[in-house]
Amino acid sequence: AQSVTQLDSHVSVSEGTPVLLRCNYSSSYSPSLFWYVQHPNKGLQLLLKYTSAATLVKGINGFEAEFKKSETSFHLTKPSAHMSDAAEYFCVVSAGGGSYIPTFGRGTSLIVHP
Amino acid sequence: GAVVSQHPSRVICKSGTSVKIECRSLDFQATTMFWYRQFPKKSLMLMATSNEGSKATYEQGVEKDKFLINHASLTLSTLTVTSAHPEDSSFYICSAEGQGTYEQYFGPGTRLTVT
Numbered sequence: 001a002q003s004v005t006q007l008d009s010h011v012s013v014s015e016g017t018p019v020l021l022r023c024n025y026s027s028s029y030s031p032s033l034f035w036y037v038q039h040p041n042k043g044l045q046l047l048l049k050y051t052s053a054a055t056l057v058k059g060i061n062g063f064e065a066e067f068k069k070s071e072t073s074f075h076l077t078k079p080s081a082h083m084s085d086a087a088e089y090f091c092v093v094s095a096g097g098g099s100y101i102p103t104f105g106r107g108t109s110l111i112v113h114p
Numbered sequence: 115g116a117v118v119s120q121h122p123s124r125v126i127c128k129s130g131t132s133v134k135i136e137c138r139s140l141d142f143q144a145t146t147m148f149w150y151r152q153f154p155k156k157s158l159m160l161m162a163t164s165n166e167g168s169k170a171t172y173e174q175g176v177e178k179d180k181f182l183i184n185h186a187s188l189t190l191s192t193l194t195v196t197s198a199h200p201e202d203s204s205f206y207i208c209s210a211e212g213q214g215t216y217e218q219y220f221g222p223g224t225r226l227t228v229t
Contacts, residue, residue: 034217043120043207043222044158051217090157092218102148102209102218106157 002027002095006105014113019078021108023065023091026072033074034092034102035065044090050074061085086112116142118210120221127198127228134194135224137208143188144210148218149181152205164191198228 007022025031032051036044048059055067065076074091091105117140127133137147145166150158162183163171170183180202182194191210195202205225209218 032217036220041205041223041225044209044220046217046219049217094218101160101163104157104160109155 002029002031002093002103004091004093004103004105006089006091006108008108009106010109010111012111012113013081015083016080019076019081019085019110021076021089021091021110023074023076023105024072025074025091025093027093027095029095031093031095033065033067034094035059035063035074035076036090036092038088038090038107040087047076047089081110081112083112083114086110116210116212116219118208118219118221120206120208120224122224123222124225125227127226129199129228130197132194132196133198133226134192135206135208135226137191137193137210137221139189139210139219142210142212142219144191145188145213146211147185147191148209148211149183149191149193150207150209152207152223158207161193195226198226200228202226203228 004025034049035047038044047063048057050057050067058064063078089108092102094102119138121136147164149161152158160173161176164183164185166185166188172178185191205223207223208221
């Protein structure tokens with residue numbers, strides 16, 4: 001069994017300040033973890049992924065995430081928010097054990113103020 | 115990179131009619147594709163897992179006779195919404211699984227409006 005919890009439904013930051021979007025997961029197997037971004041009325045774009053290699057993962061647009069097994073977390077960060085980062089972000093877990101069906105978090109809406 | 119397309123991007127249909135949505139992996143073969151439904155300001159809800167050459171596996175609560183899925187080739191899966199009702203109006207998204215990567219490549223989505 002697997003699950004993913006995005007702790008915040010909304011995160012509001014000012015342009016130029018750091019971004020932190022939190023994600024915790026549970027999995028019976030070694031998971032693969034992903035962060036996707038969705039702009040309004042658009043499909044999903046992969047930001048970054050963790051698949052058992054380096055625990056600090058760098059993605060596109062300056063985002064990165066750190067896999068912490070002891071904390072079962074995979075939080076998404078960015079040092080400095082841009083207005084264009086305003087979107088919906090989804091944390092996704094896909095575990096092994098013969099089933100790689102992805103499980104989505106509920107999403108976190110990132111709001112960026114000028 | 116891996117690209118997944120969906121057609122159409124938007125469709126409006128009358129209540130009682132059927133609508134087919136196509137999902138194609140353009141530059142890779144996908145033995146497994148997934149169909150999701152997304153309500154406004156909500157997360158993606160997995161509807162079914164589509165396996166090439168076999169019957170789709172539906173999630174609990176999803177009517178298999180209403181949402182017909184066909185995965186006839188390694189690059190194409192189709193979702194047909196039969197006898198559509200206004201409550202079927204939603205954003206439908208497909209994804210294709212990269213072989214051996216467990217990564218999902220998502221299509222751009224199809225906005226279905228049933229009047």
